[in-house]
Amino acid sequence: MAPRSRNPARTTQPTQGADRALAGAGSPAGDLRPWQWFVLAAAIPLILSSSKLDLDLWHDEVYTIDTFVSRGVATIVTDYTVPNNHVLYSLLLRPFYLLSDSNFVLRLPSLACTAGTLAIVFTLARRWAGLPAALLGTWLLGSNQMFLVHTMQIRGYALSMLLSAWLGWLALAAGEVVSWRRTALIVLAGAAFVYVLPTNLLFLAPTAGLACVLAWFRGEARVRAASLEGASWLAAAALAALLYLPIADRILGARARDAGVSWGGAWNVHADFFASAAYDMVPLLPLPAIGLACWAFARARGRRGTGEVLLLWGLALVAGSFLLTAVLGITPFVRNYCPLLPPLAAATGWLLAQLCEAARGRLAPRCPPELAATLMMLLVGLVVVPRLVSYPARLDEYRKGRFAQGGYYNYYAARYHPARAAAYLQDQLQDQLADGRPYYIAYDDHDHMN
Numbered sequence: 001m002a003p004r005s006r007n008p009a010r011t012t013q014p015t016q017g018a019d020r021a022l023a024g025a026g027s028p029a030g031d032l033r034p035w036q037w038f039v040l041a042a043a044i045p046l047i048l049s050s051s052k053l054d055l056d057l058w059h060d061e062v063y064t065i066d067t068f069v070s071r072g073v074a075t076i077v078t079d080y081t082v083p084n085n086h087v088l089y090s091l092l093l094r095p096f097y098l099l100s101d102s103n104f105v106l107r108l109p110s111l112a113c114t115a116g117t118l119a120i121v122f123t124l125a126r127r128w129a130g131l132p133a134a135l136l137g138t139w140l141l142g143s144n145q146m147f148l149v150h151t152m153q154i155r156g157y158a159l160s161m162l163l164s165a166w167l168g169w170l171a172l173a174a175g176e177v178v179s180w181r182r183t184a185l186i187v188l189a190g191a192a193f194v195y196v197l198p199t200n201l202l203f204l205a206p207t208a209g210l211a212c213v214l215a216w217f218r219g220e221a222r223v224r225a226a227s228l229e230g231a232s233w234l235a236a237a238a239l240a241a242l243l244y245l246p247i248a249d250r251i252l253g254a255r256a257r258d259a260g261v262s263w264g265g266a267w268n269v270h271a272d273f274f275a276s277a278a279y280d281m282v283p284l285l286p287l288p289a290i291g292l293a294c295w296a297f298a299r300a301r302g303r304r305g306t307g308e309v310l311l312l313w314g315l316a317l318v319a320g321s322f323l324l325t326a327v328l329g330i331t332p333f334v335r336n337y338c339p340l341l342p343p344l345a346a347a348t349g350w351l352l353a354q355l356c357e358a359a360r361g362r363l364a365p366r367c368p369p370e371l372a373a374t375l376m377m378l379l380v381g382l383v384v385v386p387r388l389v390s391y392p393a394r395l396d397e398y399r400k401g402r403f404a405q406g407g408y409y410n411y412y413a414a415r416y417h418p419a420r421a422a423a424y425l426q427d428q429l430q431d432q433l434a435d436g437r438p439y440y441i442a443y444d445d446h447d448h449m450n
Contacts, residue, residue: 034126037370041135041377042118045142048388049114052152053104056419058412060084061154065106069097080247086156087243088195093154106154113158114151118142120165121342128172129307129350132357132373137310137349139377143384145391146276147341149413156196157338163193164203164339168346171211172309174229175218183232186211190236195243198251199336206320208233210312266326270318273337276407277344280387284380291351294358307350314340314347334407352376 057065068076068085076090089109096105118138126134141147150157170186190208193200211233212226219225244251278285295308317340325332356372364372395414398404404411425441432439 032370034123034131037131037135038119038122038138040374041122041138042115042142044385045118045139045148046111046115048148049111049152053107053111055103055107055152055415056417057103057106057154058416058418060412061106064090064154065093065097065101069093077243078246080250086159086196087247088192089156089159092159107152110152110154110158113162117151117158117162117165117342120162120169121346124165124169124172125307125310125346125349128309129305129353130369132369132376133307133310133346133350133353135349135370135373136352136356136376136380137346139380140349140352141341141345143280143380143388144277144341144345145280145388146338146407148388149408149410150335150338153412157335160193160196160200160339161342163189163196163200164207165342167193167204167207168313168343171207172214172313174211174214175216175225178225178228186232187235187239190233191239191243193339194237194240197336198244199330199332200339201237201240202321202324202332202337203317203339204233204237205324206316207313208236209320210316214309261327262329262331263326265329265331266322269325269332269334269337270322272334273340273407276334277341279408280384281380283383287355288348288351291353291355291358295351295354298354298358307353310343310350311347314343317343335410337407352380 063082064084064086067082068079068090071079073091073094076085076087076094079085080087092109093106096109099105118141121141122134122138124134125137147161151161152158166189167186170182170189173182190204193204208230212230215229216222216226241248321337321340353369353373353376356376357369360367360369360372392414395404395409395411398409399411399414404414426433429439
């Protein structure tokens with residue numbers, strides 16, 4: 001069944017009104033192709049991510065591969081003795097492991113997910129808010145240290161962020177286009193999202209809620225449109241539950257150990273998340289607020305656009321995940337909230353684009369919107385890039401005083417090179433290894449994870 005538009009004008013020109021001016025149509029800079037703009041925004045993040053392809057495996061990665069991935073599909077889908085098994089990611093990693101257990105090959109899926117997440121955020125923001133918002137949103141996500149720390153791990157965080165961005169794409173189109181293909185994608189992507197990590201349900205539910213609201217306001221028959229939309233997302237959750245049946249008792253058992261509603265716990269984990277996600281951006285935090293004021297002023301003067309849905313997407317996931325975390329009384333790791341990074345980056349990129357457009361209109365009306373956005377990217381880079389460069393030294397200093405396993409300072413990002421230690425020991429002990437004599441290796445407790 002071919003896609004059918006609920007509102008052809010809105011579907012064919014999603015960057016109309018105020019956001020149409022931000023799309024760059026007719027400007028000299030607008031002659032560049034979209035992929036060239038994407039390279040501009042994503043080149044540095046992809047280079048930084050690619051540099052980690054040879055990173056030695058750390059404790060949890062080795063444990064995941066040895067306990068689950070190496071033992072085959074049957075073990076992966078039925079063994080949840082510890083939550084290291086991000087089931088769908090382990091399944092996707094299995095063919096790469098069979099090809100090679102080198103660091104490079106094992107990290108390739110994470111790099112692919114990283115590139116895919118950045119590409120979806122760019123395309124999604126460009127569709128709904130124009131090219132400047134796409135540039136800024138992609139750059140903000142790719143230069144975020146929390147994103148860079150977790151996206152190249154041999155864990156499911158990169159895949160979770162990819163699927164979060166993809167589901168955002170599908171949700172924001174609710175009521176605009178109706179097709180069986182879109183419904184099937186919602187069911188498959190939604191189930192896959194939860195099958196990576198059970199806690200991804202915290203983000204699937206508010207994404208579904210946003211999609212239903214959008215379908216209600218955009219659909220010709222509101223009740224029918226919202227009902228059909230809700231059914232699609234419920235089917236995704238049902239499929240995920242079906243996939244989890246072999247290990248449901250362990251997942252539910254972990255939930256049963258948590259004690260009731262916990263508003264304080266939800267507040268703490270979200271506060272830790274925002275502290276980690278915005279750690280390097282503190283000097284820039286007033287800019288999105290000013291951008292919001294610029295948007296409100298322009299809207300009061302009659303300018304309209306479609307980029308507001310990016311802000312709704314971010315707010316819906318933050319509020320929804322907070323409520324569900326509190327009601328379920330669970331206490332996930334801060335890193336489990338990485339799926340919030342793509343919508344928040346897209347929303348912040350749109351706010352900065354609003355600021356750029358207001359400044360451009362006042363100071364340099366002939367300046368192409370893309371150039372204004374590029375200058376804003378440079379401003380963000382002046383603040384963030386030095387922090388990225390100094391991160392290894394700051395991490396090394398930080399972990400001397402405490403266990404660095406937060407969203408920002410995380411020993412996973414350190415280059416400890418344990419393989420060099422193993423090679424050294426093998427060289428020193430080759431005589432003992434050759435004749436079978438026993439030996440002990442002693443290390444301090446603090447060195448265990450390294």
